[in-house]
Amino acid sequence: MDTAEARQRALDAAEELFYGRGVQSVGMDAVRGASGVSLKRLYQLFPAKEQLVEAYLERRDTRWRGRLAAYVEEHEDPHERILAVFDWLGRWFAEPGFRGCAWINAYGELGATSPRVADRVRAHKRAFREYLDSLAVAAGLPAAVGGQLFLLAEGAMVTAGICGGPEPAAEAREAARLLLRAA
The missing domain is CATH 1.10.10 (Arc Repressor Mutant, subunit A)
Known part of the structure; x- marks a missing residue:
């Protein structure tokens, strides 16, 4: 081979x-x-195993963000694109074998002892945050709204990973909808 x-x-x-x-x-x-x-x-x-963990997280990051962006791009309206993020999260949470966010899980296991893994996790979260910032700006909203959306999405990921099921994404979507209306 x-x-x-x-x-x-x-x-x-x-x-x-x-x-x-x-x-x-x-x-x-x-x-x-x-x-x-x-x-x-x-x-x-x-x-070293740490290098395998880094490579696993990098490859998963590329696929995860690509799948998310492809789903969001199916929507034309900029506000609907933002809400589509939460719809996509709900689909992800409902997938068989869903065990939460791989980066949050890896950080929880290795973040304190592996600076390289912690950096990989931070890079993924930073890229996700920047993506949400860009969606907010494209919708004519302040970039700071992206940070608020990021916290909603991350909270939904943690909750879904612990409790299971897609409900946290639906609840975060509703909070995002209210946030968009207020902004």
Whole structure:
């Protein structure tokens, strides 16, 4: 198997295991077993588990933000685009196997001990915040509204991760709708 395929298989296995069971409860041997990539090859690709966690979060970030943006772009009205963020979150929360926000989970497990993972999490959250800021500005609202929307979305993510179900997204959507009307 070539390097690209081995990397892909390792990341696929890591994502399934880290997201499903938690980063700290999954060892490199479990990733080896699930991926079919030898332990030697796995360590050639990712010399430390921390590097595998970073790569997993980076790849997930690209997909997550891409899926969100594609859904939001289906809506023409700038205010509806903002509300579509919360509709998309509700769909995500309802997906089978949803276990909360991968970045919040990783930060909770490793944020205090891994500056590299903490940086990866902060980069994802910063990009999400900037995206919401841009949606607010495109809707003719102050950029600060993006920060308020960010807090609503993040609160919905945490609540859905703990309680399960899409309801937190619907509740945050209603709060966002009221915020948009007031702004």
